[in-house]
Amino acid sequence: MNFRVHSISLALSLYTTSAVSAASNGAWNCEQSQSGEWTCLNQTPASGAPPQPQVIKTQPAPPATAQQAKPAPTEVKPEVVPVRQAEPKPVETEPAPIPQVAQPVPAVPPEREKVKVVEKAVSEAQKLRVKVNEPQKPAAEPVQAKSQTASSGTVPGWTCKTGDDKSGWNCNLVGADPKGEARPVSEVETELAATYWLTPTFSYQQERSFQTLRGEFDRDPWQNCSTWGSKKRKIKATSQEARDAATTDVTADFSEVYDGEVLNFAGNVDLTRADQHLIADKASYDTVAETLDAQGNVLYSEDQLALFSETASLSLGKDEARLRKALFVVPEAPFRGSADVVYRDSKSLSRYNEAAFTSCSPGNQDWIMHASRVKINRESGQGSAKNAWLEFKGVPVLYTPYISFPTDSRRLSGLLAPTWGTTQRNGFDASAPFYWNIAPNFDDIITLRYMSKRGEQIRNKFRYLTETSQGTFSAEFLPYDEIADKTRYSGSWQNKTIFTPNLSSTLNLNYVSDKTYFNDLNNALGFQDTRFLPSTAYLNYGISDFVFAAGIQHYQAVDKTITDAAMPYNVLPRINLNYSHVFEDLPISVAMDNQYSYFSHDVLVNAQRYNLAPAVALPIESDAGFLIPRLTGQYTQYQLSNQTNLGQASSVSRFLPIFSLDTGLTFEKELNFAGSPYIHTLEPRLFYLYIPRKDQSNIPIFDTSFLDTNFYSLFRENRFSGFDRIQDANQVTLAITSRYVDSTTGLEPLKVNLGQILYFQNRSVDLDYLTNNTKASASNTSNFIGELSGQLSRNWSYSTGLQWDPEYNRFARGQAMLKYRKPTNELLSLGYRYRRNPNDFVSNAQVSDPTLTINQTDVSFRLPLFGEWYGLGRWQYSLTFDKTTESFIGIEKENCCWRFRVIGRRYINAANNITVLNDPSTKPETAFFVQLELKGLSSFGDSVDTFLNTNLYGYRKASFFE
Template identity: 45%
Template sequence: MRRRLLLFFLPSIYAPASIANEALWNCVQNKDSKEWVCVGEKEPAGKTSAAKVPVDVEPVKGVQPIKDAQPIPTKAVENTQPVVAEPERDAVENTEPPSVPAEKAETKVDAPKLPVNTRADKDTQQVSVEAKPIAQPSADSNLKKTLQTEANRPGWTCDAKAADKNWDCKLVGADPKGQARVIETPESGMSFLTPAFDHNEELTFSNLKSQLKYDPWQNCAAPGGGKPGFVPEKDLREASPLDIDSDYAEIFENEIYSYTGNVEMTRADQRSVSNKATYDTVSETLDLQGSVYYSEDELALHSESASLNLASDQARLREALFISPATPLRGRAKTIYRESSTLSRYKGVAYTSCRPGNQDWVVHATELKMNKISGQGAAKNAWIEFKGTPVFYSPYMSFPIDNRRLSGFLAPSFGNTQRGGLRLETPYYWNIAPNYDVTLRPRYLSNRGAILGGDFRYLTEMTRGSTDLEFMPHDSLRDKARYLGAIKNNTQFTPHINSNMDLNYVSDKDYFSDLGNALSTSTYSSYLLSQANLGYVNTGVSLTGHVDNYQSIDKAITKAGIPYRRLPQVNLNLNHSFKFMPLTTLLDAEYVHYQHDSVVEMTNGQQNDLTPVNAQRTNVKPSISFPLQTASAFLTPKISLQSTQYALSNPSGGLIKLSTGQVVSSSMSRTLPIFSTDSGLYLEKDMNIFNRSYLHTLEPRLFYLYVPNAVQDDIPVFDTAPNDFSFNSMFLENRFSGSDRVGDANQLTAALTTRLIDAKSGREKLKLSVGQISYFQDRKVIYPGYQQTLPGYFPDTDKFSNLVTEFDAGLTDHISFSSGAQWNPHLNRVVRHSAMLHYINEPGEIINMGYRYRKNTIYPELSGTRPYDIIQSDVSAHWPIYNDWSVVGRWTYSLLNNSTQESFFGLEKENCCWRFRVIGRRWINSLTLSQNPNIVNSPTIVDATGISQTGVFFQIELKGLTGIGEKLDKFFEQQIYGYRAPKDD
């Protein structure tokens, strides 16, 4: 018979439990004679028994079967005899065993202190057939354990009984409804030692995994993968009853409750199954015995015995297996002592993050202690085996068990570069205070020497920041000391006032190329920027003060090519929209003080010292616009007035060279009106293509711009350059960036955009944009140093601009294509073209292929050598090949110079428990350039062959434990389109 006990507001259970098929008693009552028939008794004369009982089953000593049962009183029975409730009538009348377990029925019996609910199963007739007294030991415990584990797999498990040849079927988990059950095959691997977990333990781990609400290892190998979402029930424990079911139950002295046979306890997310359970209501102790299983949202356990003190929150488990799905980790311990809810001790521990069936790495320890209060764990005599081979031993180690920071050594990193040689870095983390910490990063380069480095971080209520310092006392190749310093700070004074500071300085231009790891630092940067700002931002108001400075870290950039410092720059932006009419007013005001160092220039073999032309510039641009808009059209006329004032120091300095060559005056000004009108339509239509609904749009757009011509040749250029021509730049009011030049214009931009949108998902499947500018007059405002003539090409006198097209297509859910082209009507040729094809199937299956072409139209005097032309291919991929191994790489190749611009290639092995990556990289640090004295601010390429460098980088990580080597995920994200770093990184 099945017994059910409801215990309200008991503390959490911390022991596991397992389903068993043994029952101590199986008694049924005849509805006519009211006589009970139990295990070991003979059938009543003239009656058909509900189940045939083998005569060799011995009764349990000290407990006699009930022969003449009386009606159960409503009060509890205060003796040691078993409490037996009358089963439902159907349970006695139905002598034929059902093919599957039937619904359970309940009857209630009052009991002191704890309400006891008993339930009888319609299939109790068969339960006693195989039942044996608990006092009789098992003949083959290992086989029994294996059979129990197999029986607990999700799905139907059926067995024919030896006595009556009837099928005994049991359902675990969801009904597969006829579908085949998948049996996991343990992964094979090379091992020099005895496996840490034997076959039976691996089967138990698989059973524990099936009891969780999700598979902890389901998405562990995929970048960005995580556990599936589920609704936790942990918070419902205190408000939920403890529901106990068993085949047999006894009450001793109204204090001790004993349950035997398929004891199942459930409360909220907690569930335990065992062969036997005893609960003492006075001491509040719970003992579980016989293949004990326990599972909850955050834990799954198996043990042969478990003792729990619910009052003191203590527990003791022996020969326990466990799974922690959050990490995920699984392991074994000979003994687990739970001293309190925050302190646990383990003896003879072995654990891993590998999925069941895989034991690539395992950590062993004789003793392990976990303290939730300190957030720290400690292990004694710990050693790590990888692929069955011991690789590390430590007599003592401590580690964090949550996200709190602890002082200690971090994982070392290795690498090798051509200039630095073999690199070894062993960082140490010092947790000074909750809001202060230091990471010391000493590293050694075999070709150059030792570098002392570290960073200090701080955090307050308003401020966060860091300070990085590096110092190399002696570079053996350069025979000098080298250093780096960086300070970053962000402060939020009020909700509207904030400041940012980012200061950087290095001892020489080659610091990063010689001493960096070539992964964390961009190899294409020519300047090291230092800046700071203080700003106020509110609705309709923005006021910002800014200072900056540039340091060249490229030998090809001379002092004359370094941008001007802004000390300071102040910007004021105001905007206001009126609600009673379509009117918007704007004001952009700027004040800048430009500074530059003196420059030494060689002319005809003679040295010339050039005193810089420093300046103060004030630019004010008020504007009024009238935005008129409906659901399908918009029209926005706008009028602006831009006024710029200059005050120059040393106007005759030689650093700034004008196109006219005249002497610059000490003060000058320029005021220009600007008129523009932006208009467009939005037309849409529903379409059906291949039985799929789409929304097709047509979006024509016209943009007219008029700016009168003003002579600006006498104005120096401090921070201005031509905008790169593209589809979006055709709708700007100035073809130059910055305020030193305002381009004259009388032009009309005509563009058309069409889209095809999936009506069901809202995803944009196709997008095509086409546009061109029609010029109504020649452009007279030019940029200093730009030649205006090129055979067959007249950019400032052409009547039409390049015809620009941009095309994007989501061909499938995994394949996308993007392309852009510019066709010059006067040259009758394509001057720019790019195309990129992306295939992204799974997060780790990525292929990108691209092509880029660009014709030189900036420095026509160099058209014969084509140094500014670009003809380039670009291929990148991350693709699995075999058994969790993947290839990863990128190759950028110049078809013009027949040379590789940049490349890296490597292998990656990643599964649920470890990750290994190794790549070889070749890159170019800088180009060999020289300065053209006629184009001071624009370098002329003399030798386009860059200085290449090679390096090898690797990373190995035991998930859930530690790792060594470079963090390659961020590098892959920058280099491979579509790659996403795993969340645990």
């Protein structure tokens, strides 16, 4: 838990060193106007000679009555005004020289007979304008009758409403001005106390003071605070140079100087310099002792902090300060809090007595962290607190006699927030992580995990960072699994090293003790969704137009249904050397893709494969269209070993020329539809491909498979991945794209893609290996593909796609999705997906195999229910197997300072495996999770952001914005 109190000490240092620096950094030059107002300019004389002290004589007092004739100070007791009011600013002009006019000297008390202003030469001149209002006798305000107040039906005092940009605040006074005096509390004010079980930490008057501090910033710190995960505005502090160059304006009811050393201001003291603002009833600055004392409703604000205190005592020479009954607001966090006493012992060390803080906006005290003593050491980046306790909804929920925490980005060893949940497979599942800060570039997270059905597990995650490398080593160990009756473990190592700007390496090694490790031991919020666990290691080098990469790939099965023969090949190693260059003065580009791979398998045939693919293209491109002819020579050589078939050759080679011609045009037209301007485009495209037919049935399949079919696959040179199969082709693709773009909003409400391949010959190359009866496709056309998509508004969009099989006169694929999304993570997605089994017919005779057909619906949402409550969930249903493969439902409440989640999940583990879904004994599992996140402090329970980011379409977790 991070108390974030360091932000206060950081801002206090700025306050103590610069809020009143204008008081001693220049000489004084004063002039009194006819109205009795003094205007002083402390500016070092141009000559550099030390200025001479001058005696300032005040104007004679107005005629007095007999009772008022005796000399007496006319200083007016300042009024206590808790809410800052606008003060007139002095005119930004240089004062004229003081005229040498004799003036009568009024009778003054003996201690004030000699009032001097002593000019002091300083190294750097700075302006200080002081506007002094002559003391006036307060006028008695008439007191309205109680009957008038009662008849009005309103509470006496000030009532303010926000006006427009020109008029500002709209305030009305009912009855006599309370002037900060105590008054009866209205029923509205008691609502704050009524919503808490215990007495609220911050009183109603303190909440009003927080509102005042909140208004000191040019932007509300809690604006859009419910979107806590969004990227926060960085507040840049005004530089000291800018403050030194700015003019300091001081307005007060009374000002005096004693012996040129002590400056006193009294009555509505208002100091402004650059971003700094200080308000107080009284302020005194001693230029010799370098101390400042401010008393009575002291308010100080700047870019990164706002403070309110009863008194403030600052020692500028010793970098010491003391504030009593202080309230503070840190806008960047945002945070607010209070402390009975704030001590600043040095630039780096500060102490707080009876401190409390929260990230909740003023008026909301849902959670508050308390501590009787807090220490902040900015030099070491550490803080500590005694008798710290957490209050939620007025109820104490957590206590610790002592806690230490980091005050900045530097890490500190200690306990992290625990997580917990319950699953049907593991029972109650709880984890307690401990963070160990080994060194500035090394750390470790040790997690103890308890599963009520399986036992205890230990996890370790070690991170390192060096000048050239960064990486993570993770390991898990379960000494004895009570269900599986065995020891289980896993390990992982990720590393990235940059040796030189051109040379780097990546490493991703993974291992588990058994095939069902992830299905059994992974948290139900994020189990393994693949059938193979990959491990890779690569060395990369790039310079100019050359790219070199060498590495290995290894796979481990994490699905118990996978046999040894079904395992993918290990590649030990794979070497790529690619070259690509575009000539600037000629419309020509050349490329060379070269690869060497060694395939290793325990059961199947092994091989070394060499592939060379030089290519040349003549691209001609403009805004109106393009024409790109391309010629590629594909040569592949195999050296086979450990042959599994009799008579299989040990060496196989293949060479194929590949020619393609890609061309397209773009037409645009402006039109007006329903009173709105649009741009309509037509983009026809033609793609011709020729590859001669060659028998490849004697080449084993190592890393090749069918590529997915969509609109953009119509323009590929090969419908297979890898190099083990190169399709035979004599075909042309006809396609067109049309768009409607709103010229006003930039939205694309309609986009249509249509395309189809026309075959001039049958296709004979497929994925069969060493078979005499090679399947051939005799259709003259490919599936007709149509896609329709668009943006209905900023929040609504849709996408649909269909593939029509003209050979069998039926739909081969289809999908449709309607999406709603707002930046506040309000989401709705309605989807349907259909894909017929691509291998469900042989020799033009259909063979029904429904288990290979995908036919499913998918609905997900996160929508507001009422108030701050949201509902979220997903339901994925397989029509093929008549089963719910994935579902969860939950509620979530989120406001400015906390978020609460409850999620229940029902799912089929390894639902991507057809064998599992088709097994009648497969039963769905259930899980239940609770999470409470106190924003800016910590999170309790199981983190579900990563799960929602994967399983809730369009959801973005907090780190996505940071």
